[in-house]
Amino acid sequence: MAEATIVSGVAERYATALFELADETGSLDPVAADLSRFSALLVESADLARLVKSPVFSAEDQTRAVGAVLAGAGISGLAANFIRLAAQNRRLFAVPDMIVAYGRLLARRRGEVSAEVTSAEPLSAAHVATLKETLRAQLGKDVALVTKVDATLIGGLIVKVGSRMIDTSLKTKLNSLKIAMKEVG
Secondary structure, X not given: OHHHHXXXXXXXXXXXXXXXXXXXXXXXXXXXXXXXXXXXXXXXXXXHHHHHHXXXXXXXXXXXXXXXXXXXXXXXXXXXXXXXXXXXXXXXXXXXXXXXXHHHHHHHHHOOEEEEEEEOOOOOHHHHHHHHHHHHHHHOOXXXXXXEEOHHHOOOEEEEEOOEXXXXXXXXXXXXXXXXXXXXX
16 A cells, blocks of 8 residues: 555656646647557557566666657657656656546646546447546536556446546456355355
8 A cells, every 4th residue: 555655646746747847838738648649558568568567677778668669659749758757767667657647637627527447348439438428417527537457357347536436347246246155155
């Protein structure tokens, strides 16, 4: 738990610094788009995810590799410099949390509510649109969705909005059933 708090604090500080710089330069949305592309690359590439999370790689190796990935993906400007800086400072492991924190800051600026949705498989554009509309109807505000994929859920969704969480994942249902069966037997 303490490690998650440390990562969260680092992520918030970095995201706030990037947000303020992007705001000053009038590039909040382009930075968000670039960060979203990098986040998608992390989901698509197990090798990139390993590079980001592993402490085995040196800062130089991470910076060089991430630089090549950013160039290949056409990510430049503030977002690219931000990700390279995180790699140089040995904070690349926290970039996914930094991206989420940036999204929350941007959503707050726009008057939106930020929601985190975790699914077993990537959601289609139609599912995302339906989920946004459902949440907007329930919350009375526009919703900015941050999507994550966790194959261990098996199916269903986990939706977090602020301190509220709705867990309809099959993993949780199966665990609940397992506990209930132990109590009966």
